[in-house]
Amino acid sequence: MKIAIDSYCYHRYFGEVYPNLEQAPDHQMSLDDFVARARAHGVQGVSIESFMLDDSSPQNLERLRGLLDAAQLELVWAWGHPHGLGSGARPDELADLIRNVDIAKALGAEVMRICAGGRLTRPESWDEHKSKLVPLLREAAAYAADQGIVLAMENHVDLLAAEVLELLDAVNSPALGVCLDTANNLRMFEDPMLAIEMLAPHAKATHIKDICAFRGSPREFGFWPSVPLGEGLIDIPRTLQLLRSHGFNGLLALEIDYLHPAHGTEEEAIAKSLAFMRSVLADHRSATHA
Template sequence: MKQRSDYEMKSAASSMKIGVQGGFYPVPADVEEEGAAEWLVRRSAELGCTVLQVRQLPKEPSRRKELGELAASLGIELETSAPGVFQLAGPEADPSAKSKLQEALREAKLLGMPVVRTGYGRLKVDSSRFNRSVAVRDHMNALVPSLKEAARMAEAAGLSIAVENHCDFTGRELAQILDAVDSPFVGAALDTANGFTVYCDPNDDIEALAPYALTTHIKDMAVIQSPVRGVIPFLPYGCTLGEGHVDLPRALELLAERSPRAEGLHLIIEPGWMKWDAERDIRQQELDFFEQSIRYLNRLRQTKGQVG
């Protein structure tokens, strides 16, 4: 990729879209499941966001169409996950995976999404680099045929698929997988803190995956002393953006400099494994987390986007 000038980097930073991972945002209990995505779109607009990751779209086609129209009218770009990406070929092949992915891509296109995301790890040892029954390199290579097929499908649909470093491989290992796939239609959904889960510095993940990043989860985590003797003495916990050990200012610089989709890149705020105060209202703490993190990320984007 051509090296971006300082002006181009500032322009890219200022254009990035800030939003929330809707699956973690506290939707009121009286909102029906079918209406949750609409409620989140309206709430995102109130928060000044311009992107929203929705975990579950409405089942009714008419409501999905209305959701897309509402989001567009409020200046909010939607993003969601796509199933079946890792079951298209190889030992985990599933005959139904292709149709599931095609349907997800079709829906994403209708809703104006430029990218859909996926993650292999599933928070399980077996689907991670710690699976002792298979060598790490062999495990990585086994994912490539499915991702190559996913790349062909994404190209045909006219959008991109972003693979999250999802508690499975280090950023450098995922970068090697993406190099083997070798398609502009499959890149990374960079999670800025998931490196802690595979015992690597998340700042190394950011460095490795910024050149592939098509979307993100902007997450921060703080390392604290473990209160339990006899176990690993350091524990990472989720925290409000800017209060942890992830170098988020550097992350934005690298994304503005190296991301192939830096213009309008989705900066989606996601909580890590949070340690809420049991003596305070949990929902209020969740609301505070998102509002404070949105303010932090807005300030950071403005700082990185200032043209001198």
């Protein structure tokens, strides 16, 4: 398993600021800046959000791939934030998903995270939800398989853990697995460790994220802010142990979305989180060799 950063940790610097929760920063970042930050943090990989790419020309993709190769950073390409396929209600987005499979391939990624929906797109009927999604996911997985790419569908506050497994079973393709977000199912009032135990065997990518309860309504996003790893409600050491036990050898991509205001800057939270992850992995190695 390789320690990594998801570019969404810097979402404010790419123009996505949560209304009434965050303030816009005094400057913007480019993907070149993000790669430089990742190098400075000494990680082994990055997950890059597709909405942060402002130039998908072949020349720019070749340049970005060269930058990642020079930094020796493994890549997961990430498509679909915030609404993805709209929980099946946005079939027109399939074309953009497929376009991004080609981008992932051009950048040298072997895994592409996708969102089937988001926290605002989930319909009331699971039967309707599933029936609309499955054909789209089948077509996407078939195309990805032809390109040598594995799609990793995130539990994106749109799917309960058992529903994710139902979709995987219905599509039944080795080109479709899971991007395991460690915190999102708590935001849906599921036991987070039970969700992690269910999804870890199918993980092809991860968002390693910790959250806590804050203020307001637990049905609102702002109630569940991100905190540095090890300081919230998610059992990160147990999560990493489960991933290892199921043979996961991909990127442990730190993700911070809305950062709890008591926990400083993004850079401070990232540094604390990466130090915690390194410590946990070192403990696991020591226990293995004891």
